[in-house]
Amino acid sequence: MQTKAGWIVTILGALCAVAGLAIMIVLGPDSRFTTGPHEIDTDGIAVVTAPSVISWKGVQVDVLAEVPVNKPVFVGIGNSVDVENYVKDTRRIEVTSFSTPWSVRMRDVEGREGLSGAPTALDWWIAGSAGLGGARVSTLLPDETVSAAILSVGSSNLQGLKVSYAYGIKGGFAKGVGLVLVGLGGVWGGALIRRGEGYWEDEDEETVFVRRRTIPDEEFEELEEIEEVVYLYVDENGVEHQISPEEAAGYEVVEVVVEGEDEEPVEVEEAQDAADAEPEPEPEPEPPRPRATSGVLTAADILAGVDSSSMPEPEPESEPEPDAKTGRVVYVYVDDSGVEHEVEETELDQFEMVDEPEDPDDPDRKGES
Amino acid sequence: MRRALSALAAAALLLTGCAAIPSERDDTAPSKRAAAQADVDAIFDRYRAVRNAAVGLLDPKPLSTVESGPVLAIDTGSFEVSQRLSTTQDEESQDLVVTDVQTPSFTKYPLWFMATAFDPVGKVNRVQIFQRDSAVEPWLLVAAPQTVVSTELPELRQNGDGAALAVAPSSKAGMKMSPQDAADAYARALGSNGTSTEVEQDDFIRQMRDSFDANSSLEGVGVTQDWAAEKVEHALRTDDGGALVFLTLLRLDTYDVQPGVTVSWPSGSPQEAFLAEGISSSGKLRYYHQVLLYLPGGNERPRALGQYGGVVGADAQ
Numbered sequence: 001m002q003t004k005a006g007w008i009v010t011i012l013g014a015l016c017a018v019a020g021l022a023i024m025i026v027l028g029p030d031s032r033f034t035t036g037p038h039e040i041d042t043d044g045i046a047v048v049t050a051p052s053v054i055s056w057k058g059v060q061v062d063v064l065a066e067v068p069v070n071k072p073v074f075v076g077i078g079n080s081v082d083v084e085n086y087v088k089d090t091r092r093i094e095v096t097s098f099s100t101p102w103s104v105r106m107r108d109v110e111g112r113e114g115l116s117g118a119p120t121a122l123d124w125w126i127a128g129s130a131g132l133g134g135a136r137v138s139t140l141l142p143d144e145t146v147s148a149a150i151l152s153v154g155s156s157n158l159q160g161l162k163v164s165y166a167y168g169i170k171g172g173f174a175k176g177v178g179l180v181l182v183g184l185g186g187v188w189g190g191a192l193i194r195r196g197e198g199y200w201e202d203e204d205e206e207t208v209f210v211r212r213r214t215i216p217d218e219e220f221e222e223l224e225e226i227e228e229v230v231y232l233y234v235d236e237n238g239v240e241h242q243i244s245p246e247e248a249a250g251y252e253v254v255e256v257v258v259e260g261e262d263e264e265p266v267e268v269e270e271a272q273d274a275a276d277a278e279p280e281p282e283p284e285p286e287p288p289r290p291r292a293t294s295g296v297l298t299a300a301d302i303l304a305g306v307d308s309s310s311m312p313e314p315e316p317e318s319e320p321e322p323d324a325k326t327g328r329v330v331y332v333y334v335d336d337s338g339v340e341h342e343v344e345e346t347e348l349d350q351f352e353m354v355d356e357p358e359d360p361d362d363p364d365r366k367g368e369s
Numbered sequence: 370m371r372r373a374l375s376a377l378a379a380a381a382l383l384l385t386g387c388a389a390i391p392s393e394r395d396d397t398a399p400s401k402r403a404a405a406q407a408d409v410d411a412i413f414d415r416y417r418a419v420r421n422a423a424v425g426l427l428d429p430k431p432l433s434t435v436e437s438g439p440v441l442a443i444d445t446g447s448f449e450v451s452q453r454l455s456t457t458q459d460e461e462s463q464d465l466v467v468t469d470v471q472t473p474s475f476t477k478y479p480l481w482f483m484a485t486a487f488d489p490v491g492k493v494n495r496v497q498i499f500q501r502d503s504a505v506e507p508w509l510l511v512a513a514p515q516t517v518v519s520t521e522l523p524e525l526r527q528n529g530d531g532a533a534l535a536v537a538p539s540s541k542a543g544m545k546m547s548p549q550d551a552a553d554a555y556a557r558a559l560g561s562n563g564t565s566t567e568v569e570q571d572d573f574i575r576q577m578r579d580s581f582d583a584n585s586s587l588e589g590v591g592v593t594q595d596w597a598a599e600k601v602e603h604a605l606r607t608d609d610g611g612a613l614v615f616l617t618l619l620r621l622d623t624y625d626v627q628p629g630v631t632v633s634w635p636s637g638s639p640q641e642a643f644l645a646e647g648i649s650s651s652g653k654l655r656y657y658h659q660v661l662l663y664l665p666g667g668n669e670r671p672r673a674l675g676q677y678g679g680v681v682g683a684d685a686q
Binding site for chain 2: 051052055056057058059079080081082083084085086116117121122124141143144145169175
């Protein structure tokens with residue numbers, strides 16, 4: 001189950017990364033694909049796209065229309081219901097199909113030489129712009145059927161019209177990078193899940209996890225399950241040390257963790273059998289813990305019936321070690337075999353001093369020679 | 370907890386990325402919601418400004434930029450009455466509260482939507498239709514029947530996108546009759562002197578019949594009343610499978626007065642404004658009534674929920 005989930009996440013991540021890479025390559029760093037200028041041969045006053053031509057949503061579209069000698073021109077994108085009604089009686093060129101980078105099919109539609117109103121006076125354009133010699137519109141395609149229109153303004157026409165077109169995704173390159181990163185994260189996460197280090201196991205602070213041996217892909221088909229017993233010794237600092245089974249026999253088994261599907265940690269009694277360990281040595285009696293007290297009974301102590309005589313007396317100070325406490329210097333002679341021999345101070349003139357004590361005040365440190 | 374948060378963050382990141390990724394639309398057929406909420410606010414603001422300007426000048430001409438059809442005819446008649454009687458018109462209340470907007474989707478013009486607004490001055494609900502006939506024309510008020518506050522409108526059915534569903538005037542699917550047939554039946558009921566069983570005998574029918582009976586009782590005066598329903602253009606599907614129909618009725622009152630008799634109207638009435646000298650031989654008064662008709666689903670008969678009307682013209686000899 002875990003392995004399957006891991007593979008699914010890995011494959012999805014890989015697909016995501018590939019898609020992101022494709023977006024980065026197609027759009028480039030400016031997140032746009034641009035084509036043009038392309039000349040459109042017309043002496044009319046309107047060029048519009050049929051409703052089926054612009055079939056995408058969520059795409060950032062730029063249209064630039066340029067006409068010579070500073071003629072006024074308008075570029076707009078509007079709902080097809082509005083645009084169709086607006087130009088229905090006007091002679092126009094209708095773009096019936098378009099494919100990138102620039103493959104266009106057009107047809108002439110007969111009508112009168114004039115629009116039913118100034119395009120700049122209309123309130124339903126999703127985006128519109130007018131200018132002398134050229135006009136540009138840039139908008140995000142909405143989730144509705146839209147048409148683009150290039151219209152002459154006033155008494156001029158669109159002779160000499162050139163159109164440039166660009167489309168892209170706003171922040172597309174960055175989104176592509178994001179997709180790649182998310183995809184790579186998916187691949188990595190999938191690998192972790194397959195190795196059992198993912199999010200699928202219940203983690204417990206008390207549980208000691210044992211790393212499972214990794215099975216190479218080519219061996220995966222033959223080897224399905226490997227049982228491995230690892231003994232860990234946890235010292236007083238909470239640091240784990242791996243020990244051999246022989247060494248483990250000398251320790252108390254506190255907890256046994258069996259890694260696998262839906263298996264609970266084995267209780268200590270069962271664990272001894274499972275671990276097949278040698279008989280546990282008798283536990284040493286725990287020394288009585290010293291209790292800090294002022295020696296005066298509190299109200300709680302009186303209520304609890306504690307006798308002041310039962311209060312622990314302060315422990316007598318231990319006798320100071322003669323060597324350490326008196327500061328006596330011990331001189332040691334190390335022979336060729338590395339064996340140390342204590343020598344008297346009077347014999348020192350027969351030896352060469354090779355080491356001085358670092359801190360003569362330190363009572364625990366003894367001089368070596 | 371840490372793991373859940375990490376997983377949640379990763380999922381959110383992926384979903385955010387997916388949402389921003391462009392995609393091809395399944396349906397490229399032209400379609401448009403009539404108006405967004407911002408459009409509705411702007412339309413109401415413009416209407417209020419123009420109407421108040423017209424009221425200030427007691428001149429109905431500016432109204433032609435925000436009203437059309439029977440509504441414009443009724444309001445123009447109302448202004449004419451005010452001018453002749455030297456009275457004033459109420460300004461459009463700034464406190465008008467738009468309580469509901471229903472916007473169908475359309476594949477072509479005209480576009481229209483329904484807006485319900487509470488008028489705290491008149492203590493009525495105005496159920497209005499704003500329409501745009503073409504892409505180059507402004508939004509105009511074309512229907513404005515009023516209901517009393519206690520009248521509850523039927524719930525309207527909406528599609529998955531929240532758009533109200535328009536009913537074709539000729540469609541009778543799920544109903545006793547089509548909206549156009551209901552409008553024609555209602556006009557017949559108003560002119561039948563209470564003998565029609567096609568529609569409910571509601572308050573509006575009773576009120577019109579009482580008015581007609583009062584005029585008919587005048588000695589030496591022959592009165593006829595003709596009703597005609599105009600073409601239905603606006604109907605919305607209700608939750609019960611019925612329809613809420615906006616219909617316009619043209620009413621023509623014809624008076625034939627015997628020699629020596631003159632028909633006159635109370636001072637300050639719209640009829641008196643149009644026919645100050647009264648009718649001493651023959652005369653006609655034309656009215657527009659806009660009726661909000663509820664056509665229930667199933668086999669129930671249509672009934673009126675509200676109306677708005679007035680004198681729009683007169684001539685007399």
